[in-house]
Amino acid sequence: MPHEKICHKTFELATISDVSHSQDELYQQATAAYGDALDRLVRAYELDFEKRRDLLQEIHLALWRSFETFEARCSLRTWVYRIAHNIATSHVIRQRRATSWGLLTLEKIESMPNPGDEIREIHDRLDRERLLQLIHRLKPLDREVMLLYLEDLDAATIGEITGISAANVRAKIYRIKNLLAGRFQTRGQEYGQDSG
Numbered sequence: 001m002p003h004e005k006i007c008h009k010t011f012e013l014a015t016i017s018d019v020s021h022s023q024d025e026l027y028q029q030a031t032a033a034y035g036d037a038l039d040r041l042v043r044a045y046e047l048d049f050e051k052r053r054d055l056l057q058e059i060h061l062a063l064w065r066s067f068e069t070f071e072a073r074c075s076l077r078t079w080v081y082r083i084a085h086n087i088a089t090s091h092v093i094r095q096r097r098a099t100s101w102g103l104l105t106l107e108k109i110e111s112m113p114n115p116g117d118e119i120r121e122i123h124d125r126l127d128r129e130r131l132l133q134l135i136h137r138l139k140p141l142d143r144e145v146m147l148l149y150l151e152d153l154d155a156a157t158i159g160e161i162t163g164i165s166a167a168n169v170r171a172k173i174y175r176i177k178n179l180l181a182g183r184f185q186t187r188g189q190e191y192g193q194d195s196g
Contacts, residue, residue, distance in 0.1 A: 030079075
């Protein structure tokens with residue numbers, strides 16, 4: 001079988017007939033290895049339970065279909081995340097068109113006031129839920145970068161999945177982490193003052 005060096009790694013290229021024959025096997029391998037990560041990804045992209053279920057089904061279908069043309073030019077993990085994030089991003093864009101509220105830039109989120117009722121409600125939830133709500137408001141690329149970061153992927157891998165440079169990934173992660181840390185710190189101080 002031919003070999004090709006891509007992204008400083010050597011992958012054995014599968015022929016289309018080999019891939020077609022193993023489409024189901026690749027899908028089963030991918031869902032066994034990354035099924036939990038796909039569930040977390042869907043929870044982060046969609047808050048509504050029914051829509052989450054539909055999105056997860058759409059991702060699984062797209063993933064299975066994608067293995068018909070999978071040529072192993074990247075790792076299985078990169079392929080799975082790329083397909084899942086593309087489908088989830090398309091879902092967000094469709095939902096955005098269907099709703100009146102829009103996605104926010106990092107600058108807009110930084111400049112937003114913190115209404116007291118919303119803050120108290122968020123404060124009562126687990127930190128993870130608050131984090132996912134803030135991430136859910138990010139534009140698709142920023143959301144994708146942060147979700148991949150939370151899956152413990154490194155900047156180079158995130159860059160490979162998203163198509164942006166590793167340096168740009170690191171910069172986005174730094175900005176988003178600072179923004180989120182500031183939002184958590186602000187909430188904690190406000191509640192400390194309310195109770196004292």
